[in-house]
Amino acid sequence: MENQEPIFFVGVDVGTASVRAGLYSLASKSFRKTAILPITVHKATVNVRNADRTRTELISQSSTEIWDAVCRTVRDVSVGVDERQIRGIGFDATCSLVVVGPGDAPMNVDGLLKSDGTGEEGIGSCLDIIMWMDHRAKKETEYINQKLADHPCLKFVGGQVSLEMEIPKLLWLKTHCPDIFHGASRFMDLCDFLSWKASGDTSRSMCSVVCKWLYQADPRQLTTHGWDRTIFSAIGLEELCQENFAKIGTDIRVPGGKDQLVTVSEKGSSELGLTFGTPVGTSLIDAHAGGLALAFCGDGKNVTDWSTRLALICGTSTCYMQCNREPVFVPGVWGPYYSAMVPQAWLNEAGQSAAGQFLDHIVKTHPFYLSNLKALGMSACYNHLNQRAVEISQASQMEDTGFLSNQLHVFPDYHGNRSPLSNPDFTGMIVGLTLDGESELSLVKLYLAAMQGLAYESRWIIESLQNNNIRIGDLAICGGLANNPLFVKTLADVVGMPVLLPFIKESVMLGAAILGATASGALGGLEESAAVMAGSGSAVQPAEKSQLYHKARYHVFRKMADFQLSLLDN
Known part of the structure; x- marks a missing residue:
């Protein structure tokens, strides 16, 4: 060998x-x-x-x-x-x-x-x-x-x-x-x-x-x-x-x-610079390539069932990919698409039009960032905000860092709603602003509330799928937001499900490589190639202590959506 x-x-x-x-x-x-x-x-x-x-x-x-x-x-x-x-x-x-x-x-x-x-x-x-x-x-x-x-x-x-x-x-x-x-x-x-x-x-x-x-x-x-x-x-x-x-x-x-x-x-x-005649795989849209790799990523314990896995590909926007063996029609969710990601399976695709782009915007437009954090670069800036969120919540003897956002609510559709409303006219909303709009504390709270807003919309999308008899056992996530541990924890707490982080971080690029392997025939068909190459990951489990807090805030989130719908209807 x-x-x-x-x-x-x-x-x-x-x-x-x-x-x-x-x-x-x-x-x-x-x-x-x-x-x-x-x-x-x-x-x-x-x-x-x-x-x-x-x-x-x-x-x-x-x-x-x-x-x-x-x-x-x-x-x-x-x-x-x-x-x-x-x-x-x-x-x-x-x-x-x-x-x-x-x-x-x-x-x-x-x-x-x-x-x-x-x-x-x-x-x-x-x-x-x-x-x-x-x-x-x-x-x-x-x-x-x-x-x-x-x-x-x-x-x-x-x-x-x-x-x-x-x-x-x-x-x-x-x-x-x-x-x-x-x-x-x-x-x-x-x-x-x-x-x-x-x-x-x-x-x-x-x-x-x-x-x-x-x-x-x-x-x-x-x-x-x-x-x-x-x-x-x-x-x-x-x-x-x-x-x-x-x-x-x-x-x-x-x-x-x-x-x-x-x-x-x-x-x-x-x-x-490749050999003439090298096999070229039939291509995928980027989110679908990431969805392919995530769908077959194992958790190290159980056999992966791609039909109960919801894959989140997080970038400028976030795409939610879920495959079924039978077609399921969900209002406001794209699909079902036949053989669009896994051959002979039906894909449902939901999404957020702005996710990483939205969070960047929230941070970059805050006065404290402009005067104190801009020189750090965004990756270091997020690390700093995560650390400060933990320190401030602990100093206030809060049981969970997420509780720091109390009374501040952010609706994240700054670039329209892709799912589950499919409404490009939707815009962002912030409720709970005070005259303290320039301090580090105000930025940390707004940052936390913005992350929670993205997670609440994820829950909304998941409920839309579940209400149409789509079974979801866990989430798997890749992309920029997957590198933010506080966001991943927030997501798990809000949706009440494990969130799998693959050990191979480049899930989208891995999906493309799986297409190349499938074209070569070296490992068999697409499912066989994906099973060999997708690897495994570690799961972040939801914390029970935050469930009631996020349930109440999610109720406010849905009221904000209903209010904006009423405005658009007038």
Whole structure:
């Protein structure tokens, strides 16, 4: 066994602000080396050309910059390893829309809009990606939901299309940038774009098209299977039906499925530094890759049952991923999506539109942070706030640190509500402010209340799933907030369930590596590969002493949501 040739797999994760690559060693069942490079998020506010001259924030990226970072990080982690020992590569990425122009060149999605809205020149470099967090297509989303109100496809997206999905963005392009819409050679989800750049294969992942493009995957035939022409005709995107849907994908493949093998092309080999013919896994959206790794992560005691595991992938936003063997429809929750994460399983996906981004905002805008903590950096700042929260609560002889937030309540939907209301008009709320708004104590209390607000929304989402007969045994968490022990403890206390922390911290990148391993066939199918590679973790247990406290505060949280709903209805 000691003389067996080493086997490695590469996982590439393209997040909102960075590209990460990792070289997974089958021998050590861990990442031998990882690399990370930042990528740019471009923001510009423009006057969109319409009757009311609406001011719209455009949030875009460059696929050229991203692919360059992918190639550099893959080469970095592969240094010192015989490239023939790298048996497969997998990709994941944010669910962002990439516009590919004639000759496979990038096509500037914001090039027709200047800051004064008159058009002509581009914004910065060639920005051919409309990001997932870009909300420019709000009116188009409302129009689509109105036109499809009676169409069965909406059942599979929680009752309505989200403005974070790709179809509203495409309608926005057709309306405001028709030259780009009609001139593009293809539209791709970013994860599919990466697989295409590596292999030259234009197939699309079932994950991306089912979750973000209204592709109908339903072996029970509850609705039309495949691309549904009636959807595109109803919303004014009938051009996408041309040439057997060539611009949005004629070949749809299941991640981890038994489809025809896709491999690294000669061009991809030159750019990535991998052997020509290296298997390339069918890609996943980033949260789904993290969900895959977390679903199969063990607790060291029991056999993992992915059907009772709720996976939380925490970043700028938080995604909640839960798979079932049967389809379950939950209002305000995306899905059920067939074969979007685990083959032949049905995925329900909930989320918070702002999570890590929200907590950063709460801290960074407080006067005490600006005058005393800014120089620390955010990681050290959170460590300081956690320590001070413990010290202050102990000095006050409080039984639990979380009790320090008493009388202060924060509702965290600063960027709309993704679940369970699916309402982009929701905003944040703070109740209990006093004239002491500049001290360290006021920041610590606000920080604690903000974390609790995120946890209360997690409880709200979990109750929505449970009320529809979805059984949840525990939570598993990865991403930025998973590195904050006070948040993890707060989450466990609020939801009253164990929260599993995987020993392999890079869960999203690990999910991508599992896709590469599955493509290679070295470990079997996707479930077999995930079972070998996902590893195990340690569970944080809920504290009984805080249950009544959080139950009372959760009641206030729900009243805050009801109050805002009443305001929006007027």
